[in-house]
Amino acid sequence: MTSPSTLRSGALSLVSSVVIGVASAGPAYSITATLGLVVVAVGAQSPIIVLLAFVPMLLVAIGYRDLNAVEPDPGTTFVWATRAFGPFTGWMAGWAIVVSDLLVMASLAQISSQYTFHLVGAHGIGADATSVWVLLLGIAYLLVMTVVAVRGIDVSARLQSVLLSVEFGMLVVFSAVALGRVALGHGPAGSRLPSWEWFDPFAIGTFSDFVTALLLMVFIYWGWDSAVSVNQETVDPRHTPGRSAVLSTITLVALYLLVTVAAQAYAGTGKDGLGLANPDHVDDVLGALGRAVFGDSWIGTAAVYLLFGMVLTSAAASTQTTILPTARTTYSMALHHALPAAFGRIDPRFRTPVFSTWVFGGVSAALYVGLNFASGGRLIAEAVTAIGISIGLYYGLTGLSCAWLYRHEFAGSPRTLVIKGILPTLGGLALLFAAGWTAVTSWFSAVFVLGVGTLLIGIPIYLTLARRMPAFFRGGVLARRLPAPTEGIIEADAASEPGESVRA
Numbered sequence: 001m002t003s004p005s006t007l008r009s010g011a012l013s014l015v016s017s018v019v020i021g022v023a024s025a026g027p028a029y030s031i032t033a034t035l036g037l038v039v040v041a042v043g044a045q046s047p048i049i050v051l052l053a054f055v056p057m058l059l060v061a062i063g064y065r066d067l068n069a070v071e072p073d074p075g076t077t078f079v080w081a082t083r084a085f086g087p088f089t090g091w092m093a094g095w096a097i098v099v100s101d102l103l104v105m106a107s108l109a110q111i112s113s114q115y116t117f118h119l120v121g122a123h124g125i126g127a128d129a130t131s132v133w134v135l136l137l138g139i140a141y142l143l144v145m146t147v148v149a150v151r152g153i154d155v156s157a158r159l160q161s162v163l164l165s166v167e168f169g170m171l172v173v174f175s176a177v178a179l180g181r182v183a184l185g186h187g188p189a190g191s192r193l194p195s196w197e198w199f200d201p202f203a204i205g206t207f208s209d210f211v212t213a214l215l216l217m218v219f220i221y222w223g224w225d226s227a228v229s230v231n232q233e234t235v236d237p238r239h240t241p242g243r244s245a246v247l248s249t250i251t252l253v254a255l256y257l258l259v260t261v262a263a264q265a266y267a268g269t270g271k272d273g274l275g276l277a278n279p280d281h282v283d284d285v286l287g288a289l290g291r292a293v294f295g296d297s298w299i300g301t302a303a304v305y306l307l308f309g310m311v312l313t314s315a316a317a318s319t320q321t322t323i324l325p326t327a328r329t330t331y332s333m334a335l336h337h338a339l340p341a342a343f344g345r346i347d348p349r350f351r352t353p354v355f356s357t358w359v360f361g362g363v364s365a366a367l368y369v370g371l372n373f374a375s376g377g378r379l380i381a382e383a384v385t386a387i388g389i390s391i392g393l394y395y396g397l398t399g400l401s402c403a404w405l406y407r408h409e410f411a412g413s414p415r416t417l418v419i420k421g422i423l424p425t426l427g428g429l430a431l432l433f434a435a436g437w438t439a440v441t442s443w444f445s446a447v448f449v450l451g452v453g454t455l456l457i458g459i460p461i462y463l464t465l466a467r468r469m470p471a472f473f474r475g476g477v478l479a480r481r482l483p484a485p486t487e488g489i490i491e492a493d494a495a496s497e498p499g500e501s502v503r504a
Contacts, residue, residue, distance in 0.1 A: 014243060018247050018248055019164055020226050021245060022223075022252060023164045023223075023318065024225075024226035024227075024318060024324075024325070025220070025221060025224060025318070026315060027220075027252065027314060028167050028286065028310050028311045029314040029315040029318055030220040030222075031259055031260075031263075031286060032286035033107065033284070034217075034283075034384060035220075036277060036278075036281065036283060037283070037385070038213045038216050038220075039264070040282060041209045041212045042204045042205070042209055043277075044198050044264065044269050045199075045203055045204050046260050047198045048198065048201050049210075049213045049214060050217060050260050051257065053214050053221060054252075055427070056427040056431050057395075059427025060399045060424060061225075061246045061248075062246065062402075062423055062424055062427075063423075063424030064225060064228050064241075064245045064398060064402075065241075065242025066242070066402055067398070067401065067402050069238050072238050072241060074325075074328035074329065075329055075331075075336065076097075076228050077093045077097065077397055077401070078333055078336075078338070080402070081093040081401045082478045083405060083480055084401035084405050084480075090478070091338055091458070091472075092393075092455070096390040096391075096455060097325070097329045099454045099455055099458070100222075100391050101322050101325070101326040101360070102454075103387050103454065105142065105364035106364070106371045106380050107381075107383060107384055108316075108318050108319040108322065109141050109319065109364075109368050110129055110368070110372070111311065112141045112312055112315040112316045113133075114134055115287075115309075115311045115312035116137060117133070118308045119308045119312060130373075135368075135372050138368060139368065141316060145320040146323055146361030149357050163316065166310055167314045167317070170306055170307055170310035171258075171310070173303070174289075174290075176262075177303075178262040178263065178266040179262045181266060187265070188266070188274050188292060189268075190273065191265060191267065194261050194265050211434055212385075218388055218395075219385075219388050221249065221252055222387070226322075227244035228241040228242065228244070228245050263276060263285060263286075266289065274288060274292055287308070290308070291304050323360055327360055330353070330359075331343060331344055331353035334356070337471045338465070338472045338477075344356075382445075385442075387451070389439050389447075390435075391431075392434050392436075393435050393455070395428070395431045396429065397428065397432075399426075400428040402421075402425075402428075403422075405481065407421065438451065439451060
């Protein structure tokens with residue numbers, strides 16, 4: 001019988017795990033907040049960026065799958081990078097997960113709040129991102145979603161299934177109507193039928209524009225790894241999470257390609273009118289296109305409100321599924337003696353990492369308030385680009401960790417060399433390069449401060465913890481190799497002795 005001091009095993013099926021992976025990406029929220037920025041960078045070549053960004057995502061997802069098959073630890077990259085490259089690299093990888101999730105929470109809360117006001121007809125308030133009413137409602141959303149996350153992974157999964165169904169349905173309907181209007185010649189000025197020219201990567205202006213757009217699209221895909229972070233709570237934890245990660249990325253690329261082509265065909269890539277690069281709505285393309293696509297009839301009006309509801313539920317769902325993996329990352333770090341033991345505390349009733357969840361929810365709210373008042377709220381938009389730096393770091397390290405930890409098996413198996421070595425390495429290097437390029441080219445900007453500055457904050461925290469609880473930081477907890485697979489789930493125990501990787 002599972003101890004009440006451990007996570008709830010077997011709570012998630014393959015379908016539930018995929019739902020969490022896809023919902024964590026927040027498809028509608030990610031598209032409305034980011035597609036316009038991608039168009040600003042590469043113009044009509046946005047569809048090829050959707051496909052090109054998918055490639056490293058899929059390759060790194062393969063790395064997640066193969067590492068999880070041996071060691072299904074909720075710490076994911078933190079644990080695997082520690083085993084591959086040592087405590088400092090592993091701890092900073094875990095910190096990168098926490099940083100990226102914290103930065104996105106402000107944007108998620110703000111979008112959720114704004115679209116709530118749009119949904120009830122209070123468009124004046126909804127259009128003002130820095131309104132105190134938007135701020136208060138955003139904080140309320142963070143509180144509610146934190147409570148849901150505390151109450152149990154099964155409750156969270158059921159909520160995500162409902163929210164994701166609405167989201168997917170409305171995105172498909174939006175795309176179909178937009179493409180239908182263009183095909184029938186009823187599109188606005190600037191609309192045109194989809195073209196194969198949109199898939200020519202050599203038509204992109206500069207290499208810098210290409211990398212910028214690629215990292216923005218990585219942000220749109222980001223989140224599928226949540227399916228792996230809840231590995232100990234799934235059926236067949238060694239295989240279900242990895243399969244879910246791969247299936248989530250494939251599901252996302254199909255949806256994103258459809259919506260990108262439809263939006264671009266309908267609105268065009270111009271900076272005027274409904275054009276996707278129009279600065280007046282570059283960070284909210286679905287909100288700008290909704291009424292134009294669906295029209296002013298009562299059916300169209302109803303569809304517009306459903307669209308507002310979809311973006312709202314997407315942001316709210318992503319808020320909740322961002323809390324889940326972060327709390328489990330810090331939970332794992334605590335149980336491996338890389339964070340104070342309190343972060344490993346499990347609620348005896350709901351069997352969730354209660355302390356980690358509440359701390360993450362509280363810090364998210366505080367950061368949201370700070371970013372909301374800084375620079376008139378513009379830092380929240382800058383955070384979307386900055387997040388790509390930390391995402392590229394920990395995704396990239398996962399790909400490299402997979403290749404390094406499996407390197408002893410390459411000589412006897414060409415298939416292992418390709419699947420567990422070459423493919424994850426290529427994906428990892430591509431994402432690390434994109435993150436590094438963005439960091440260098442954003443020097444002294446808000447993107448650099450948020451993206452690199454928040455990562456650097458982790459270094460003094462690391463040094464402080466290394467003095468106070470040195471076992472992990474001296475390499476005495478996680479061995480520099482993958483453990484031999486066992487029949488049971490790898491479970492960490494807060495009461496275990498440092499010096500070995502703990503398991504049930």
